[in-house]
Amino acid sequence: MPTLHELVDPVPVVADQGHVGFSAVQLIEGEDRDGRMRRVVVDSAHNGRRPRLIDALDRIGLTPLDVDYVVTTHAHWDHVQNHDLFLNATQLIHPDERRYAHAPAIDDWATPSWTGYVLEQLATEEVGDGHEVIPGVTIVDLPGHSIGSIGVAVETDRGLAVVAGDALHVATVATTEINPLVFWDERAATESIRRVKQMADVIYPAHDAPFTISGGGEIEFLRTIEMAVGGIAPKVIDLGAVLPVTLMPGRHDQSAQRLQEKVSAERLADVRRLVAAPYSPGARPAPSSAWDRG
Secondary structure (H helix, E strand, O other): OOEEEEEOOOOOEEOOOOOOOOOEEEEEEOOOOOOOEEEEEOOEEOOHHHHHHHHHHHHHHOHHHHHOEEEOOOOHHHHHOOOHHOOOEEEEEEEHHHHHOOOOOOOOOOOOOOEEEEEEEOOOEEEOOOEEEEEEEEEEEEOOOOOOOOOOOOOOOOEEEEEHHHHHHHOHHHHHHOOOOOOOHHHHHHHHHHHHHHHOEEEEEEOOOOOEOOOOOOOOEEEOOOOOOOOOOOOOOOHHHHHOOOOOOOOOHHHHHHHHHHHHHHHHHHHHHHOOOOOOOOOOOOHHOOOOOO
16 A cells, blocks of 8 residues: 655745745655555645755655656646656656646746746656556546646545645635635636545645544644744734635636647647756755755
């Protein structure tokens, strides 16, 4: 049976000065059908979490080179900026998400125009609903938050765990069934939330602690998450005021979408010539314990 644990904690923190974006990074380990151990990382967080990710792997005796697959739940900035560390891995991504990342809408602040080139630094396999990564680990289509959002269903000793990405990014979304940040389709986003709830025994949101839902519909967290903050005077703000329901303008503009599809196809056709390998073969980042201290 595969094992699932979080390498980097999700932190459900918001701020009135911008988006913090502390998303989770999960590690799944299990044997493939030939009995070989495989390691699957789900998302890679943003650059501000890079040292923490490297250290988390180091603590369990691994480096990024030991990872076989990187699942991209979606291509937003806070989920993909450390993909380039995993030189030996194959990226698993939905084909619609991959294409969109090469020609995102100008109002899509979570998918800057350079996103597609970040993704193409890894060998890539396009996947969709039901794709088996390894036995007991399958891909689940969860569109809405983005065009090609996916999750990962993992058979564990607690039952079926679903790593949901931003299809269900904080626990309260399971209660409201409203995704507060939609870049593609709000109806599909709600359907994806309901799908996760219906199939999962344990839910791993991208920006909150893993949780279960009781028979009475109550959220029950498996653990608590803390974060220390320094250098500022604390101020308590209302989550709803900082993160209201927000829908990207132009998300249903079919003429704009057709143009984006044309541009993305042109860029994908030539992308391998344009994107260099990220680092020298075999390069391993050092954990923070190996850095010199002044």
